[in-house]
Amino acid sequence: GAVVSQHPSRVICKSGTSVKIECRSLDFQATTMFWYRQFPKQSLMLMATSNEGSKATYEQGVEKDKFLINHASLTLSTLTVTSAHPEDSSFYICSARSPSGRFNEQFFGPGTRLTVL
Amino acid sequence: GQQLNQSPQSMFIQEGEDVSMNCTSSSIFNTWLWYKQDPGEGPVLLIALYKAGELTSNGRLTAQFGITRKDSFLNISASIPSDVGIYFCAGQLGPSGSARQLTFGSGTQLTVLP
Numbered sequence: 001g002a003v004v005s006q007h008p009s010r011v012i013c014k015s016g017t018s019v020k021i022e023c024r025s026l027d028f029q030a031t032t033m034f035w036y037r038q039f040p041k042q043s044l045m046l047m048a049t050s051n052e053g054s055k056a057t058y059e060q061g062v063e064k065d066k067f068l069i070n071h072a073s074l075t076l077s078t079l080t081v082t083s084a085h086p087e088d089s090s091f092y093i094c095s096a097r098s099p100s101g102r103f104n105e106q107f108f109g110p111g112t113r114l115t116v117l
Numbered sequence: 118g119q120q121l122n123q124s125p126q127s128m129f130i131q132e133g134e135d136v137s138m139n140c141t142s143s144s145i146f147n148t149w150l151w152y153k154q155d156p157g158e159g160p161v162l163l164i165a166l167y168k169a170g171e172l173t174s175n176g177r178l179t180a181q182f183g184i185t186r187k188d189s190f191l192n193i194s195a196s197i198p199s200d201v202g203i204y205f206c207a208g209q210l211g212p213s214g215s216a217r218q219l220t221f222g223s224g225t226q227l228t229v230l231p
Contacts, residue, residue, distance in 0.1 A: 032217065042224075043221045043222065043223050043224050044160070044219075044221045045221075046218055046219070093160075095159075097217065105165065106219060107162070108152075108159035108161070110158050111158060113157065
């Protein structure tokens with residue numbers, strides 16, 4: 001099956017710093033990747049759709065200047081949390097749509113646990 | 118964003134018992150998906166359903182796409198300890214544009230007691 005990796009798996013940072021999270025599709029090319037946020041004991045909430053070579057599409061209520069998304073290649077999308085604050089602490093998960101599967105198969109990365117002190 | 122109504126929220130069952138959970142939506146989806154998430158991990162796809170009325174199995178798991186396209190259920194037979202985790206349903210409208218986005222249910226936390 002298609003494999004999606006994320007790096008780092010967990011990060012702890014001080015308030016006010018910026019954190020970059022990478023999402024890679026390891027064995028396929030993904031023109032579209034998705035970024036989700038998940039708070040403890042809650043479901044996954046879509047933050048934005050990352051499109052290779054163009055601007056990301058953000059969901060309502062998600063600040064695009066705070067959560068910078070770059071999809072520079074067909075195998076890599078990055079999410080940068082700028083000037084992170086404790087309320088940004090969460091589990092961030094990316095997914096990528098595999099072109100070889102049915103159109104609705106999204107494969108998820110293992111997630112990144114962000115803790116902002 | 119919109120969420121699906123998933124129930125039950127949590128279940129405690131004895132090893133060997135069967136499990137059933139379901140999702141309902143006020144709007145139609147053209148694809149229903151069921152995922153399992155282990156602690157600290159991303160969701161893993163269990164079953165994908167593409168047609169109304171479709172019944173699909175994956176080992177001890179069986180899922181059905183409701184005929185109204187507004188609901189789906191997942192059954193797990195003869196549960197084992199490794200079935201523990203959070204199960205999410207997800208609906209999708211279509212293959213392109215914003216329709217590709219997944220709408221997730223609120224999750225069912227499954228605990229299997231020995």
